[in-house]
Amino acid sequence: MSEQATTTPTDDEQRGASTLELFFDLVFVFTITQFTHAFGHEPTWKSAGTIALLFAVIWWMYSGYVWLTNEVAPSTPARRTVLVVGMFGFFTLALAVPDAVHGHGVVFGWAFLGVTLVHAVLFRVSGGDDASAAILRILPTNLAAAICMVIGGYAHGSATYLWWVGALLVIGVSPLLSTARGFVLRTKHFCERHALVLIIAIGESIIGVGTGLAEETMNLQFFVQVLLGLTVIYVMWWSFFGNDNEHGEAALDDLPMTDRTRTALIAYGYCFVPMLLGIVFAAAGLGMAIGQGERQASWAAATALSGGVALYLAGQALFRAALGLPRPWMRLLAAILAVLTTALGVYVAEWVQLAAIAVVVYGAIIVDDVIGLRAGERSSYLAG
Incomplete structure (x- = not known):
């Protein structure tokens, strides 16, 4: 671990995510699964607020590991070992999530x-001189x-x-008040990591919904509801991966370093928070909705479902606006x-x-896709 990185801003620009990083993402997404289960068991506004608060704090450090x-x-045994230690920390956070307020807050905090200390070390x-100096500038904030x-x-x-809330304010505001000087961003790797965590979270939402349906009566109506639920999840996937994933990377790559x-x-960083929280609440809403036959939903279940999808799309609208992608208003609509x-x-x-x-x-x-095609926009999913 004593080696110093010699990478320059243009070196290794096309490096993709490694399988160990994918493993890391799987561990992190377990946290999202835990939040989904926690809200499904206690679908209240207080629970939703607690989940949003804790997730935003955890996401900050996960994002820090992506930058790391x-x-x-x-690429070395020492680095991989330390990263695995960080994975253990995130797994512990996930285990403590369901009861962080009532009994496991101490475990969560420590x-x-x-994970903050492992990230900094x-x-x-192992970072280059500029990155080492940069992490020392933000370490006091992270430790606070x-x-x-x-x-x-x-x-x-x-x-x-x-x-x-104090912790969230510290880490949420400080990056906007400081310089990002010293960090080198390799666009392909950075965007791929975020796309991976998003698609894994969407996939985990299917698993979370499916595991709760084993005891349901599997009649025609049940399978129609399952199909509708999968369609909603597919729509969430398509809304980002149909165009925005590819266009976002291109837009970021076009910017000067x-x-x-x-x-x-x-x-x-910021815009992915509502997107991932949207997946949490939408998955919980789907779990409460599918298999209920002709029954009317509770306000909690109906709001979780529609609100989760809406939160995801609102986050994507902010994502488009931040990168200068066209028509963020269509996602708001x-x-x-x-x-x-x-x-x-x-009521129905x-x-x-x-x-x-x-x-x-x-x-x-x-x-939105049709408007984009007519305007000359293309992606690997909308070739032609």
Whole structure:
């Protein structure tokens, strides 16, 4: 671990994600699965707020590890070993998530401090001179946030949330107030890592929904609802991977290195938070909706489903705006249409809401694709 990286800004630009990094992403996405299960068991506004708060804090450090491996490839036994230690820390965070407020907050806090320290050590020891100096500039902020998380774990009641909100404010605001000088962004690797975590999260949502349906009566109506649920998940996949994944990488790659890091932080850091939280809530809503027959949904279930899809699309609208991609308003329109289906689940039936989301959201996305094709936009999925 004593070697210094000699990579220059243009070296190894086309390096893709390694299988160890994919393994790391799988461990991180287990956290998303835990959040989905936690909300499914307690679908309340307080639970949703707690999940959003904890996820945003965890995402900050996961994103930090993406920046780390973007700079320092896990190409030596020492680096791989330290990265595995970081994976263990994230796995511990995931295990503590369901009961972080009521009993496992101490474990959560210390695990968060652990992944923060591992991140800083590997960046400082194995990064280049500029990256090492950069990590030292942001380390006090990261440590301050981690200490807030530890103290919050020992606190009780409202004090716990105050400490955790403090941690989020520290790590959320500080990057916008400081310079990104010293970090080198390799676009292909960086975008691939974020795309991987997104597609794994979408896939995990299918697993999470499916595991809760084993006891349901498998009649025709059941399979129609399953098909509608899978369609909604497919629509969420298509909305990003049909065009925006490819166009986002190209837009980021076209920026000069001095502007690339700040834009990447906003587009793939901040904007991915609502997208991934949308997957959490949509998956929980699907789990509560599928298999319910003609029953009307509770407000919690209907709002989780429509709100999760809407949150995902709103995050994508912000992603488009941050990278200068066309028509972010079309994703906002799709988000509004998703929210409007809530009443169908509550007053008609849950499967009707599922069908409505699939139709109106997919319709909005198809219209957006047609507009793009007529404007000359192309992607690997929309060749021609």
